[in-house]
Amino acid sequence: MKPLRRVRAAEVAELTEALRVALAGGDAVWPVPTGTDGHAGPEPDASRPIPTTVPDDVAVVIETSGSTDAPKRVMLSAEALIASADATADRLDGPGRWVLALPGHYIAGVQVLVRSILGGGSPVLAGDGPFTAEGFAAASARLGADAPRYTSLVPVQLARIVDRAERDAFVAAALRGYDAVLVGGQALAPELAARADELGVRIIRTYGSSETAGGCVYDGRPLDGVGVRIVDGLVELSGPMLAEGYLGAPERTAATFSTDRRGTRWYRTGDLGDLASDGRLRISGRADDVIISGGVKVALGEVERAIQAVPGLAEAVVVAVDDAEWGRRPAVAVTGAAASATLAELAAVTDAAGLVPAARPVRLLRVEVLPQLASGKPDRRRVAQLLAESAQ
Incomplete structure (x- = not known):
């Protein structure tokens, strides 16, 4: 076992250094919200014990949002985080500079930090306080042009930027200036995708979760090393970026992760989907979002x-x-x-x-x-x- 250190996500410099140590095999880090940084939600559930140690192979613990289920504490190894970041760089235009527009206590924000660390730099913050299109554009202007430019957003953020960009040339130019804008966390509405395309923005739809160290399927195609299969209508994923399991919840881990006869470990997502004739993954919704009417x-x-x-x-x-x-x-x-x-x-x-x-x-x-x-x-x-x- 090794120490688990909680770090407030709003302290980005501190969190980045803690992640750097964790990736090198040092103390594990648990990013937590602050309640005051504009992105923040509640502190981790105080009714549950707050652990101070984790297994030696764990580098990061992420508490999920609980948007459709009770929050889970996902344990990720350094190897999983690095595998995800490397696969992302391989799919994009190589390592680059990132704008951090997402909370650092969620996996998408953590991965922006990890990718920045592995790329030898630091992310540019999309302003203090609540997210705004203007703050995002100003941060984008500070990225420089010496490396590919990337950011990661959820659809509601993209919608705010696109709304402003359609009226503001500075914001439009900032959004167009990215080599790739990753959009995940939920389905991207076709209308919003079309508006972004009209602005000349390179949008990449990502699919994944904390259990896969972030997005592992880009525009329907798995990243290198990622396996996809459909079992009883549910999407299952494999690859080197899978989580170790859930902290303090062995039964939940056993119900969610399995190993087949060939020794391949699979994560059962809970999402309904299918594989198109061209091999692309299509998500139709959450299994727990199917109702009987x-x-x-x-x-x-x-x-x-x-x-x-x-x-x-x-x-x-x-x-x-x-x-x-x-x-x-x-x-x-x-x-x-x-x-x-x-x-x-x-x-x-x-x-x-x-x-x-x-x-x-x-x-x-x-x-x-x-x-x-x-x-x-x-x-x-x-x-x-x-x-x-x-x-x-």
């Missing part, structure tokens, strides 16, 4: 994608609500600025997408700001709570 299975992810394709609804969130007749039905939350659609129009959208009648939304909630987790993902639990409260 009137005796019919409805994948909320498919409903959400259909609605997000409507201009102005790229940030729509779909969750399940209780229904006295059908059991459970889809419901939609949208921001006030883009909420001109009606339930009838949304029903027509799902019908046009070829979804079953049970997929038609039965409730529409307009809010000024959609609840988000510190990672930038929608807070679906809070959205569901707001929808339930609106029906009372």
